[in-house]
Amino acid sequence: MSTPSAPDRRPSLPTRLARLGFGDAAGAERLLAEAGPAVTAELLDDLGTTPDPDLALRGLLPLLTGAERAGEAAALATALATEPAVRERLLAVLGVSSALADHLARHPSHWRVLRARKDMSEKDAEDEPPDGPEPRREFLEAVGADPDAGEPVARDASTETLGALRVAYRKHLLMLAGRDLTGELDVAEVAATLADLASAALTAGLAIARAQVPEHGTCRLAVIGMGKCGGRELNYVSDVDVIFVAEARDGHPEDAALRAATRLAAATMRACSATTPEGALWEVDAALRPEGKAGPLVRTLASHRAYYERWAKTWEFQALLKARPVAGDAELGARYAETIGPIVWRAAEGESFVEDVQAMRRRVEADLNQRNAEAARQLKLGPGGLRDVEFAVQLLQLVHGRSDESLRAADTLSALAALSRGGYVGRDDAAALASAYRFLRRVEHLVQLHRLRRTHMVPDDPAGLRRLGRALGLRTDPVGEFTALWRRHAREVRRLHEKLFYRPLLLAVARLPEEEARLTPDAARARLEALGYRDPAGALRHIQALTAGVSRRAAIQRTLLPVMLGWFADAPDPDAGLLGFRQVSDALGTTPWYLRLLRDDVTVAERMACVLGSSRYATDLLLRAPEAVAMLGRASELRPRPAPALRAEALAAVRRHTPDPDSPAATAASVSAEDAVTAVRAVRRRELFRVAVADLLGRLDPVEVGEALTDIAAVTLDAALRAAIGKIEVERRGPLPTAVAIVAMGRFGGHELGYGSDADLMFVHDPEPGADERDAASAAHAVAEEIRRLLALPAPDPPLRIDPDLRPEGKAGPLVRSLASYAAYYARWSEPWESQALLRADPLVGDAGLRERFRAVIDPVRWPEDGVGDDAVRQIRRLKARMESERLPRGVDRRLHLKLGPGGLSDVEWVAQLLQLRHAHHVPELRTTRTLAALDAAVGARLLDPEDAAELAEAWRLATRIRSAIVLVRGRPSDLLPTEHHHERSAVAHVLGYPSAGDLLEDYRRHARRARTVVERTFYG
Template sequence: MTEPRTSNRRPSLAGRLARLGFTDAGRAQRLVRDAETDGVRLDGPLLEALLGALGGTADPDLALSGLLRLLAAADEHGEGDGLRAALAAEDGTRDRLTAVLGVSAALGDHLVRHPAHWHVLRDHLAGHGDVRAELLAAVGARPGDADPVAASAGPDALVALRVAYRRRLLDLAGRDLIGSADVARVAAELADLAAAALEAGLAIARAEVPEHASCRLAVIGMGKCGGRELNYVSDVDVVFVAEARDGAAEDAALRTATKLAAATMRACSASTEEGSLWEVDAALRPEGKAGPLVRTLASHRAYYERWAKTWEFQALLKARPVAGDADLGARYLAAVAPIVWAAAEGEEFVEDVQAMRRRVEADLNRRSAEAERQLKLGPGGLRDVEFAVQLLQLVHGRTDETLHSPNTLATLAELSRGGYVGRDDAAALTSAYRFLRRVEHLLQLHRLRRTHLVPDDDADLRRLGRALGLRTDPITEFTALWRRHAREVRRLHEKLFYAPLLRAVARLPEEEARLTPEAARTRLEALGYGDPAGALRHIEALTAGVSRRAAIQRTLLPVMLGWFAAAPDPDAGLLGFRQVSDALGTTPWYLRLLRDDITVAERMAWVLGASRYATDLLLRAPDAVAMLAGDAELAPRPYDASRAEALAAVRRHAASPGADAGTAGTTAAEQAVTVVRALRRRELFRVAVADLLGLADVTAVGEALTDIAAVTVEAALRAATDAIEARTGEPLPTRMAVVAMGRFGGRELGYGSDADVMFVHDPIPGADERAAERAARAVAEELRRLLSLPAPDPPLAIDPDLRPEGRRGPLVRTLASYAAYYARWSEPWETQALLRADPIIGDPGLRERFRALIDPIRRPPGGIGDDAVRQIRRLKARMESERLPRGADPRLHTKLGPGGLSDVEWVAQLIQLRHAHEIPELRTTRTLAALDAAARAGLLDPDDAEVLAAAWKLATRIRGAVMLVRGRASDLLPTDNRSDRSAVARVLGHATSGDLLEDHRRCTRRARAVVERVFYGYEE
């Protein structure tokens, strides 16, 4: 047998290049071979090292082309051997050089023209040297002079300035692109480089203007230059300020200063064989382009004090002396700063800033079809971040000097630290701003051209994505990341910049009354707080410090203390308010609601002081405070809308990548149910507040709570089904439905009610019945598991004990199994339980077939017989004696006590069992509807029906109030805690707990009398 031959062929160079990320590997291979033919030496080890480095660049093809051109130029200028040695070494030179060449074609061209400049990328030279001194020396000026003068003002000086400038730019780009300088550091160094260039340009201007000594001239950096957040290629905004020197006449000095300023601008912006640096833009000066290029300090100050518009104060936030006379620059800044920070006191200041931003956006959208691709001015762009930060800075900086930085990121950090912007919002804005600036830098580096437009060319997008470290699918990943950041920026811009609260905050009087600790303690005692010392600690925590949030709290609390005192538990209300304020106090809409809508503040005080249940819900979702703004927000949400939202959440998780495995150890089904629970939490808060404020009666509350439970169970059923199908890899072989039972089926759920259910399934024709049963049982068990997972939310327990055979019976049955059981084995109590059965969830056809199955059972022709009636009466009597908790006072038990819920419901159900077959109006799962139908049919005296309905409503309301007040369910009126009993009474509208007890005794006594006569004395 012949041994198989093993190939010793090495992969081709083109193949290796393709795997390294070259898009045109054949061309790259030809370039390497042609270079060697042309005498550009690339020995084996060096080529190996270079290929690895080139493959890690943003554009390997561009990097290779640039590198080969540079090596050829270096050989011509005697730099080749040193360059090759550096490229072969294990320091950072190779990575810096290839990174630059893989991003910037313009800097690659610069290196070819000036091959010796590769040295600035060497490890021991990168980032070193005084940039100002270097650029001044390049134009022949002495850095140590007070007013440096260039050797000449001719073309050679301009070229030398540009060469020296780009040499430093190359150095910075090398550190930027390998990540040793972050985006903030890069922007700051670019601003410093621009300042040095302006200083060198001024030195050239002095060489052009012989009489320069007659004036002082300071160059004030504005915009991104002033803020030390400049781009690679950007207009450099400046303002010039001057004064006469040594007794010179002011007019003559200003003329000289104007010549100097104009010459400085030309020195930087003029075109040469080495190109230009950038445009110097002085349009931010007083009166803009219509005003004089240079003014004295007094003229600047007079203009800003009398004539400046709002946007001009905003522009001055960035002012910073960058070149020229340092003392004059410092005096300029000291003169204008107080004017800037007083600007926000203007009557329409905030509105003016907001209106200006809207005009800019409208103009951009009108002029540009590419607005959506604008990194700077487009929606979610850099300007959105900067304008939001600047407006907040101007509003709050009047009293907080930490906000006086001209730098966006530095100010944003201070806004977060000061509580003016939430930590998460600030972090999101910071992350997005850094990302957008990084993309802007990469775009401009490619050709060293001023651009803010995200390209639509795949090659450019690929280079951007790879430069950002995205490798799997650079174009798609970059686009998704950019869009996500833009959406987040736009959302936060709208939230912070256009918040109606800002004007109120800007105009908040400093002298507004505040509670001193001594006055607060006295008032707390007078208002009836149980723990004045504890309440005082909350007040101090809310009002301490100098933040705007604390100022607003100091304004609100004197009023709110009285509102808390009107609630059942003032201490709990104030504590809850502190907790919610800690979570939302820096959120603009929250402050607006509390300050500008006293209805919200008053309602909030009542809810927090009355209900631990509502407070706990609110603390888990503090933004639900917004619901307090109007009655419409507190109306129960339509069932279909809630259902659609919950099922959509389940679908999203089922369809998301990796949905079978989930994240952080959770399954897609668990994630989906977590979202659904959040929706349920929101709706529970809505209902609880409407209940507490008297906006929903007892029937509406039961209906709303039932809808919430039904939506939750249906969503959990969908999630459970998806999970089982994902686990088995095939569709469910059976149809399923969930039958609501008990109060769930009667649409009478309370805040603490379990969801009584039965599960029914019907195998799909042709499916294996055992497999169908296993699948249905797995879905039901998964549903119960999902809804029983530990969570801070109020639980929704699934109770299937009303199923045939109770706990001993199978969890899930087929429709045929239910039919067989009810035909042979069911007991009267099970027939009675079916009165409130409502198949509301699952397969529509199966639900209707189940309803058709049970209707003849719960509404037997001719009604139930006397034996069944006797059994029901005996069961009721035994339940009264056996199911009451040990030691409980039956008279205070709202469910099982005399005249309680059970008494009323059994009366209604007995009438239904006997007469629903002949009276369609009795065919309802609702207790009150059944009593009303019985009265209208003459089966129950209307007065008796009214007595029973009143007892049922009061008992239901008491159970709900106990849950709302305590945060835990109970069927007993509180007896062990006087404050709880009083609180329940107040929530129910009773003046005292004694009034509530009397009302309860009266209702239950009258109801019990009806029960004794109608239920136990029922005769043909």
């Protein structure tokens, strides 16, 4: 009998390929069949170790085919079999970079640059420098220039010459990638080598340019590397930022020499940036030169010095931190560095340094806080990205490098190490940030190597993420592990970005364990000043007071403050923010929920910092009622409360203090009324804070703010009226013989009150049947006077000033009139302006029946049956013109007056009111006291063009927002756009969301100008 053979237990090829990590096993099997014996079993196993085995195999086969054609097949096969370095480097490159695989397919002999020195022949090893061929020499030889000549000139500027430079450059890139991807080089060494390759390519580009510019001998030209090129931390694919400096050679006119130098510079840029059949190198970008793209491409050294000494902005000095001569005339480049270097470090002493630094921080924050889906994948600009690290380091260099020359390193990692050695950054923090930075740069290199394209975006496809994870040595779950690692580093960078600036400030002033290096007091003050604190010494005192000691409160503050100091720095007034925080913390320091709330809910702390650093008005309210901090934690608490709920709370407070009508002591009644109003003021204080915070956080529009403030004022007056009636009834030993109501007028009646508005109003009473009219009038007058007295009592809150001057006969008329007296007056004596004033009359407070009866009296006056005649219209127009000329304060720019200036609030409101006087009787929708509602109704009735109404409404909204912002910032009202105090002007612009005060002014003038054009046409005819 024959013995049965053992079953073949070897896995099938597709199964083996899948186990090796091939994603497309069937496709790989087809490719291997085409390759034949060239891909050995051992080589196949090694392919499975690459970041992307499918990509590596697809790149290997064209290389093998090309090597066959070029006579390199035998040597390549031998090297793959006997030289581990070649095999490891080549497969690592092929498993990451399809672009370099394509290069190898076109130039198969270039695999030789991947050989280790020990694997070369003795002759090859002698001819080759330790780190490979010197790129400058090779690049110059590639373009036909003599590397040993002082100013080498290429043979021509043909496509062939440009292509030769690109082939030589890609060969060096291949050599670098092989060593990079196998872990032989640190990320900093890779970046520095890339910068050196760029320098050598610029040198060859300049040689090509000399072939195009015959008069190149009239000038000397130096190329200054900027950005990552200057700092020797370049990416695989990146724009190369440069600045050109030139001077005339002896005996040559400067103008002619500069023209030649400009042609040379432009030709150099083209030689490097142009696309050829061999691809492109990278874009050469000269936009960082003085005056940017608007300035000349080439300047003399003297011109550069003059510009930086007189005109440069702080961000330009930040860019110059990395300036380094990289090509061209070495001696001129060295003089440039010697001349410009010291100017950089004097920049931080300039007057605008703090403002410029704040603007830079805001620009970076705007980049970091992008909310689109793409931003989450950004390695450079995303939250916790490379820009976050680089900006933090550069800003700290600018702040402290003035006095500490050891910080003047060009590259990020060296600068970070110097900051750590100098005590400006904690050692552990510096190490963690450097680790995160190296990781992010490594990932950036990998995503750029794939297709040799300029990108900072992490791929969103599983295959791309898997390739990245495996390239980083992650094998168990490459996608999940990479994503978790990346997010962890990004969070760490974001946390350390805040900690770099602010944690050392605590160590500078608090008696804490010496776990980290401390800033000196001078260095701490310098850092605070650079971050926008105008009184850094005072800020340090506040920090010390908040964090000193070993109490739980101090420990929590030490956790909170590094983050909050950053939020204060982002606000218009960091000093006020920190002071307010200390005051609130002192007031609530023993309250257990306060610090716990700030520690556990970052939203509360951030909102609190915004409010305290932006608004004196809101801060003063909070200091009077610090427990209101609690409302910052819930979005529902940052909406105005409904008027009925407010009224119920206020009247309940009044009832608790209502005097007994049978009390014999008038003094007790007076005290009770004052207590009642004091209780109501506490409600008002809290509600004003609620509205102010919601406004500052952008949760309310101007109409909602006006409605909310009107409700608060009406409720306060209602409560004061109840308290006053209670007091007078006690004094009279009986109920009032008359009903009393309060009619809101002006902006109060229009439900458009601002934070600093007076409450225009009128008092009306209506005697009870059978009551003595004189007694009723006396009682009503006593109530009105008591309301005025109660509301005028000294109090720390923003006052609610009442103004009864819009009553008939103004100040000369009685403070209180009966309903019958109002009816008689309006029937006999009313002027057109009084009909106009009644358009905004709204009986909001007091006896409900009387309020309705008053409306019945005034409706025919303000909405006359036949409208107003031409004489009345002319009178109204004359009154408006006289008001514009007489009421504007002397010496002010009328264009900046928000109320009476052209296109201001008054302009818009008078247009609406004239339309109401003319048409409200026939158009019921016009019967409203609100300005914007009247404009909408006029559009609906085709009395006003929709575009005109839109222009008027936008101007009104903007003027109203600015008025509110002025009060919020200053704590007191003004109708003028602030122009004298730069800090105040900038604060108002910041609160309104404008990048600068100039942007706010330009926007207001544009809207006001358009609105005035509409007013001229629709009001004056």
